[in-house]
Amino acid sequence: MHAPDDGARLNVVRFSAAGHTFAVEARRVRAMHLSPQPQSHRIEDLLRLSAPAGSRRWLTLDLGQGRCVCLEVAEPVTLDQVAAGDVRLLPPLVAARTTLPALAAMVVERDGQGLLLLDGVRLFSPPPG
């Protein structure tokens, strides 16, 4: 286990959705496809955001226990690292009121932009209740 500020880094796959930059843990991403995949799920539909635009990519996510799903996202899609010390828990009022149940944390990057970290498993879990 690393302390958040000891130089540890988190591998993520970044992508866009509705004009925002999101990411999932890279360990969940098994493959990226350049063409539509059967039974894929659009990220905008899962997050209930506005309609997709621009070039698309398809990520195969490994949710564990042998379950894989395909997630359609918008370009640019990049493999990246973020410093573990830059990952921030959601403020409690955001965590309580957000309609994005898979939103797990965020990173405020050096340029002031935000990177929204999604929990890949929760993205495909049925909403509570």
Next chain:
Amino acid sequence: MTENENGDDLTLDQVLAIRRGAAGPVVNVDEPLVKLVVFVLNGDWFAFHGDRVKEVLSDCPVYFLPGCPPSLEGVINVRGDIESVLSLRSVLRYPPAAPAAGSRVLLGQGADLRSGLRVDSVEEVMDVPQSLIQAPPHTIPDHLRPLVLGIVAFHGHMVTLLDMDRLLADYRAGAL
């Protein structure tokens, strides 16, 4: 004025009584003082207890978050800590307005929660005797009633003292 009603010269006691009257109510200096942060929303004056306002922030860029209610403007970076920012206008059901140059973000804390609260302007941070805080009047709108601790007169305005703990807890619970 140098004479009283009977045409006599004023006594020192009379002069002092007049001076005290001009200075407003007599304050017991031993009475506990309460620090208030006074701010304005849509022309109405409000306050929070000073111990519930950690900081007053100006000119802090807000990062918009998708999937949040309109009353939650987004988040700000306060020296590396990410804090939510609520539009107090929206929470208290005032009409929306673009943040003006004088708007400030109060970094509030209460009920084990912390959040920024955008207000139109901050007018004063002051100490008032506890006894000057009066019970809330019956004319307070129903939606504000649970949040109001009392009222206090300040510079010719009636200042509504809000309960930070209740506000943050109710917001988290979705009641606001």
